[in-house]
Amino acid sequence: MIFGVDVASMLLGGVAAGMVLFIVSVGLSVTMGLMGFVNLAHGGFAMLGGYAIVQAMKHGGLGFVPALAVGFVATAAVSLVFERLLYARLYRATELDQVLFTIGLVFIMIASVTLLFGPENQPLALPPLLQGQIDLGITQYRTYSVVLIVIGIVMVVGLWLAFERTRMGAQIRAAVDNRRMAESLGINIDRLFTVTFAFGSGMAALGGGLGAEFLGLDPQYALKYLVYFLIVVAVGGLGRVTGVFYAALLIGVLDFVLKKYVPQGGTAFIYVLTILLLLWRPQGLFRGKAT
Amino acid sequence: MTSSSPSLADHPAALALAGRHRLRVWEPIPWVLAIALYFAFPKHLGFGTELLVTILFAISLDLVLGYAGIVTLGHAAFFGTGAYTVGMLAKHGIWNEPITGLILAAVVAAAVGLGSGLVLLRTQGLTLLMLTLCTMALLEEAANLGHDYTGGFDGLDNVPIAPLFGVFEFDPLYPTTQYLYVLAVLCLCFAFVRTLVYSPFGQSLTGIRENMLRMHAVGAPVRARLVTCYSLSAAIAGIAGGIWAQANAYVNLGTLGLDRAATVLIILVLGGYGRLYGAFIGAVAYMVLSHFLAKIYPTAWQLGLGLLLVLIALFARNGILGMGEALWRRLRATRAAS
Amino acid sequence: MAPPPGDARGIMSAPLLETRRLCRNFGALAAARNIDFRLEAGARHALIGPNGAGKTTFVNLLTGVIQPTRGEVLLKGRDITGVVQAERVKLGIARTFQINRLFRGLSVLENVYIAVAERIGAAPSMFWPAGRRRDVVEESMHLLETLKLTGDASHRISELPYGRQRLVELAIALGLKPEVLLLDEPAAGVPSAESHIILDALDGLPKHICVLIIDHDMDLVFRFAERITVMVSGAVFASGSPREIGANPDVRAVYLGQAAHG
Numbered sequence: 001m002i003f004g005v006d007v008a009s010m011l012l013g014g015v016a017a018g019m020v021l022f023i024v025s026v027g028l029s030v031t032m033g034l035m036g037f038v039n040l041a042h043g044g045f046a047m048l049g050g051y052a053i054v055q056a057m058k059h060g061g062l063g064f065v066p067a068l069a070v071g072f073v074a075t076a077a078v079s080l081v082f083e084r085l086l087y088a089r090l091y092r093a094t095e096l097d098q099v100l101f102t103i104g105l106v107f108i109m110i111a112s113v114t115l116l117f118g119p120e121n122q123p124l125a126l127p128p129l130l131q132g133q134i135d136l137g138i139t140q141y142r143t144y145s146v147v148l149i150v151i152g153i154v155m156v157v158g159l160w161l162a163f164e165r166t167r168m169g170a171q172i173r174a175a176v177d178n179r180r181m182a183e184s185l186g187i188n189i190d191r192l193f194t195v196t197f198a199f200g201s202g203m204a205a206l207g208g209g210l211g212a213e214f215l216g217l218d219p220q221y222a223l224k225y226l227v228y229f230l231i232v233v234a235v236g237g238l239g240r241v242t243g244v245f246y247a248a249l250l251i252g253v254l255d256f257v258l259k260k261y262v263p264q265g266g267t268a269f270i271y272v273l274t275i276l277l278l279l280w281r282p283q284g285l286f287r288g289k290a291t
Numbered sequence: 292m293t294s295s296s297p298s299l300a301d302h303p304a305a306l307a308l309a310g311r312h313r314l315r316v317w318e319p320i321p322w323v324l325a326i327a328l329y330f331a332f333p334k335h336l337g338f339g340t341e342l343l344v345t346i347l348f349a350i351s352l353d354l355v356l357g358y359a360g361i362v363t364l365g366h367a368a369f370f371g372t373g374a375y376t377v378g379m380l381a382k383h384g385i386w387n388e389p390i391t392g393l394i395l396a397a398v399v400a401a402a403v404g405l406g407s408g409l410v411l412l413r414t415q416g417l418t419l420l421m422l423t424l425c426t427m428a429l430l431e432e433a434a435n436l437g438h439d440y441t442g443g444f445d446g447l448d449n450v451p452i453a454p455l456f457g458v459f460e461f462d463p464l465y466p467t468t469q470y471l472y473v474l475a476v477l478c479l480c481f482a483f484v485r486t487l488v489y490s491p492f493g494q495s496l497t498g499i500r501e502n503m504l505r506m507h508a509v510g511a512p513v514r515a516r517l518v519t520c521y522s523l524s525a526a527i528a529g530i531a532g533g534i535w536a537q538a539n540a541y542v543n544l545g546t547l548g549l550d551r552a553a554t555v556l557i558i559l560v561l562g563g564y565g566r567l568y569g570a571f572i573g574a575v576a577y578m579v580l581s582h583f584l585a586k587i588y589p590t591a592w593q594l595g596l597g598l599l600l601v602l603i604a605l606f607a608r609n610g611i612l613g614m615g616e617a618l619w620r621r622l623r624a625t626r627a628a629s
Numbered sequence: 630m631a632p633p634p635g636d637a638r639g640i641m642s643a644p645l646l647e648t649r650r651l652c653r654n655f656g657a658l659a660a661a662r663n664i665d666f667r668l669e670a671g672a673r674h675a676l677i678g679p680n681g682a683g684k685t686t687f688v689n690l691l692t693g694v695i696q697p698t699r700g701e702v703l704l705k706g707r708d709i710t711g712v713v714q715a716e717r718v719k720l721g722i723a724r725t726f727q728i729n730r731l732f733r734g735l736s737v738l739e740n741v742y743i744a745v746a747e748r749i750g751a752a753p754s755m756f757w758p759a760g761r762r763r764d765v766v767e768e769s770m771h772l773l774e775t776l777k778l779t780g781d782a783s784h785r786i787s788e789l790p791y792g793r794q795r796l797v798e799l800a801i802a803l804g805l806k807p808e809v810l811l812l813d814e815p816a817a818g819v820p821s822a823e824s825h826i827i828l829d830a831l832d833g834l835p836k837h838i839c840v841l842i843i844d845h846d847m848d849l850v851f852r853f854a855e856r857i858t859v860m861v862s863g864a865v866f867a868s869g870s871p872r873e874i875g876a877n878p879d880v881r882a883v884y885l886g887q888a889a890h891g
Contacts (some may be wrong), residue, residue: 038417089605095416096362097604100560103553104600111594227424234421268432271425278425279410282418304738304782305770309760491746491762492755498743501732508692508730509744509805510718511752 009141010260011253016145018252019152020215024207024225025232026159026244027200033176033239035193037087038095040102042204043229044109044222049075049205050212051113054122064127071209072202079201083194091190106222114219124212148210155203156245163241172196176239228255231274237283312489321571325474329467336470342578343473344535349559349570350484351527356556357565358488359520360500361412364552365423366528368407368430369400371547373529376400378447378542379440387453389461393476393533400529401522403430408521412514424549431547446543450536461537469538476534480527485567487523496520500565557596560603563612572611643706645670645839646691646722646809651700653690653863660686661697662864668809672839673831675854677847679883683863684843685727688811692724693717704809718747723807725798727814727843731786737797738782741769744804772800775833777826792819799827803834810840816849828853851875859883 028042053071056062062070082105090098130147133140163169175182175189183189208217215225228251236247251270258266328339348370355361373396380395381387411422434441441447454460459468487493499506499513506513536542545551554577562573585592607614644667653661660683668674676684689695691702693714701710704720712720732740745765746752760766773779776796786794795818802810816824824846831840831853844850850857850871857874859867867880874880 032417036416038420086601086605093604093608095420096356096560097608099362099364099420100557100600101604103557104597104602104604107593107597107600109597111590111597114590115594227428230417230421230424234418238417265432265436268429268436271429271432274425275422275429278414278418278422282414302770302779302782304736304779305760305766307760307783308736308738308742308766309758309763311760312758486758487755489758489760490755491751491757491759491765492753494739494743494746494759495752497735498732501734502730505730505732505801506743507714508718508724508726509747509801510715511743511747512715516753 010257012141012145012149014253014256015249016148016152016252017211017214017256018249019148019155020207020211021228021232021252022152022207022245022248023155023210024204025229025236025248026155026241027196027203028229029233029236029244030172030176030239030241031193031197031200032233033237034172034179034189034196035091037091038098038102039087040099040226040230041105041109041222042102042201043224043226044106045075045079045201046204046208046225046229047113047217047219047222048078048109048208049202050124050208050217050221051117051122052205053209054124054212054217057125064130068206068209071205075205076198076202080194080198083197087197088190091193106226110219110222117219119219122212122217124209124217126213144213151210152245156241159241168192168195172239231270235274235277312486321568322474322478329470329474333467336466338578338582340466340469340473340538342574343470343477344531344538345555345558345574345578346570347473347477347480347534348528348531348555349562349574350481350567351524351531352555352559353564353567353570354484354487354524354527355521356559357569358493358496358500359517360503361517361521362420363423364420364549364556365425365427366524366555367547367549367552368423368427369404369525369528370532370535370551370555371427371430371434371544372400372403372525373397373532373534374536374542374546375434375441375447375532376529377452377533377536378450381450381452381536382442382447383440387451389452389455389472389537392452392537393530396529396533397526398529400532401526403529404522404525405518408518408525412517412521427547427549427552431544434544434547442542444544446541446545448541450540450542452537452540461540463540466538473534473538476530480530484527488567492516492519497565557600559610561599561610563610566609566612569610569612576611644668644703645672645705647703647706648691649701649703651687651690651702652698653686653695654698660863661690662862664700664863664865666858666865668839668841670808670837670839672841673853673855674839674841675850675857676841676843676860677845677850677857678860678866681862682860684860685813686863687860688724688813688841688843691809691811692722718805718807721808722811723802723805723809724811725802725813725815727817729791729794729798731794731797731801733786736783736785737773737778737789737800738766738769740786740797741772741800741804742766744801745769745772748805769804772804775803775830776800777823792823795819796823796826799830803830808838810834810838812840812842812844814844815842816844816846824849 024046028039031037031039049071052074053067056067056070057064060067086101090101126144130144132143134143134146163173171182171187171192174185175187175192179189208221215221232244232247232251235251236244254270254273255266258269262269325343329336332339352366355363376396376399377392380392386392386395407426411419411426414422435443438444452461455468455472461468495506495511495516498511499516503513532546535546558573558577559570560573561577562571563569581592584595603610609616646668648664648666651661651664652659664687676687678684686695690697693712697710701708703709704722709717709720732743742759742765745768746762749765751762751765770779770782773782776799778793778796778800781789781793786797795815799812799815802812815827819827828849834840842850842853854871857869857871858865859874859880861883866883867874867877
């Protein structure tokens with residue numbers, strides 16, 4: 001009985017972490033599926049958003065939720081500017097150029113943040129409502145983790161609905177599956193990409209802010225967790241919202257469990273698993289249909 | 292079957308192709324400069340050794356990236372494999388002769404390259420990039436975990452390397468032997484790569500990079516070529532790592548880290564990939580700049596590096612050498628016009 | 630290779646390339662439907678049909694770029710359905726692409742060199758300079774001469790007009806010395822003043838090679854082909870001599886119908 005409770009509480013922790021991974025990574029997956037653009041700076045947008053949220057709460061006196069909104073909008077706006085001015089020039093460029101550009105962008109982001117705010121971790125003060133424990137019947141659990149799980153589920157359902165039921169969602173799905181055919185149908189891929197890029201970066205900002213409490217928030221955030229975001233996207237599939245969701249949960253839970261039971265070799269296991277998964281299904285584990 | 296008229300072989304295009312591999316006038320310059328550095332700056336030979344090793348590592352990356360078109364962020368996997376092979380064999384008293392140690396490093400690194408290449412090179416794009424990253428990170432983790440053999444996080448210190456040819460000692464304070472040793476190895480490896488690049492094999496690699504689909508359509512065994520290229524490059528990267536361990540008498544996890552892999556990629560792109568000498572120019576430019584700036588203003592250095600990368604990706608994809616070529620062509624065009 | 634006994638164009642001689650009930654579906658779209666096709670040694674065959682008829686898909690199936698959903702491809706009686714593209718080239722099938730697939734950063738000579746080097750088996754050689762393989766260089770130059778490309782030999786593909794690039798595309802295919810040559814719209818983009826170069830090159834091919842041309846240029850097709858197959862919606866619609874096809878009212882209807890719909 002107690003063992004079951006232990007496992008459950010650990011799973012919940014992993015699931016909560018997975019939700020944050022999902023919120024950050026989903027934008028990356030869709031933009032990569034849409035344009036094939038390797039955006040290694042995505043973690044940087046999550047970091048910028050996190051910083052914006054923290055600063056809004058600290059110096060702007062905003063509450064947690066309004067600060068999240070500010071972070072979303074501010075990061076989406078900044079990413080929009082980057083996209084129009086810089087990213088757009090590299091859509092037809094080689095993969096190497098995209099990798100170099102986005103690495104350079106991340107360096108700029110990290111250095112700017114360090115210069116402005118210093119290299120220390122930025123503590124995020126959760127509102128008292130979200131702190132503490134909540135009674136789940138079987139056990140007491142951290143309120144915030146439960147809240148994260150709820151938010152994550154709401155997000156994935158909302159996104160799924162948006163993709164399946166709206167016209168823009170249908171256009172995105174069509175473009176991800178076959179870009180040339182979508183273009184010949186008159187879909188403006190560039191404009192679609194701009195919108196998804198801004199939205200995706202905003203989502204990353206949300207993830208950065210929501211996860212700051214246990215993932216930390218310092219200038220190295222942008223690169224520290226980049227590998228995780230990339231793994232989630234690669235395993236979940238490009239442009240597949242539900243795929244990314246399951247992959248994020250998988251990685252989140254695995255990482256949590258491994259850190260508890262196998263603190264030494266945990267990360268190695270995740271790398272091995274990723275390698276095996278990608279070799280088995282290079283297009284991602286959770287592809288919708290075969291090409 | 293084909294009648295070859297004598298005039299065809301003398302066609303300028305055929306002659307150009309036939310003479311492509313010949314040494315150009317300026318090609319001895321880097322080596323002359325390297326020897327000059329030995330005499331002119333005897334106090335900076337430590338820096339010089341590091342520079343030469345970096346050039347060798349960048350050359351190995353140029354082979355896979357510049358000529359075969361494989362984008363990898365995990366090339367330090369082979370550098371570290373070579374370094375740890377040499378380090379572990381020497382530290383645990385098994386083997387410490389430098390030259391044969393290097394050969395062993397090359398063989399082990401090539402084996403890792405062959406194994407990972409056979410498996411990874413079935414994929415492309417982001418998946419391949421991820422897999423190279425994961426493979427390297429995996430090796431790094433393995434080195435961390437096997438601390439009984441590898442020294443773990445602290446690495447292997449005071450690795451004993453036998454004197455070269457039994458005579459020339461590797462003195463950490465006066466790295467004269469190291470410098471000349473590394474220079475000789477670099478020269479040999481460069482000669483090998485240069486020959487490879489101008490051979491029909493090298494030509495087919497360029498074909499694969501330019502249009503892989505077309506290479507399939509002319510009957511080329513594309514994957515076999517890529518795996519061979521990858522293994523050879525891994526061997527050379529392993530030599531670079533091994534020689535780094537010998538010169539520094541030290542191995543640590545940094546030899547397998549993302550930092551080293553990303554830095555060598557930046558260096559190669561800065562100098563110009565696919566051009567053999569881009570590695571030289573990029574390494575010199577980067578290391579000189581970083582030597583002066585990185586320690587004093589690390590954050591500003593990172594900012595500047597980021598800006599540089601963005602500018603390169605947008606405007607100067609072919610690096611310093613590429614810009615030089617473009618300038619040269621424009622000069623010739625204006626001179627021809629006037 | 631010596632031509633098969635008897636009339637090289639005789640219907641009784643064994644086919645060099647053959648497909649049996651070849652099918653390929655893309656989801657619900659049937660791009661190839663039960664295609665039975667034969668190409669004898671020495672054949673000069675044209676494949677025509679409205680846009681979207683599946684002609685390029687058919688060539689992709691023949692060359693191994695895509696796998697059939699059902700059916701077989703046979704070369705000299707041997708089942709090659711599972712053989713990969715590069716292997717089929719080694720077995721003697723070469724093609725040109727509808728849109729040029731060239732090594733754009735390399736010179737014209739180097740482009741053809743790569744193909745010839747692969748065929749001869751010089752490509753894996755690592756220690757001898759490429760330019761010193763006189764046999765490969767001379768054969769490549771000879772091919773360029775056949776296609777009137779010697780003047781462009783040093784130029785990079787990216788510097789050439791599209792029509793010239795098309796000729797390089799053909800040179801590469803010829804450099805593979807195939808027994809089966811599949812040309813996907815070889816004249817598309819070539820200025821009419823130069824299209825005779827292609828025909829002359831094809832005329833100069835060894836008689837035992839079989840050539841299949843896809844094209845929309847009816848002049849070229851009727852001048853070149855001894856046999857024409859019409860494809861519509863993924864299936865063989867009609868097949869016969871140029872005169873028969875030209876006189877066939879159904880064929881006319883298919884094309885006129887296409888023209889009416891634009």
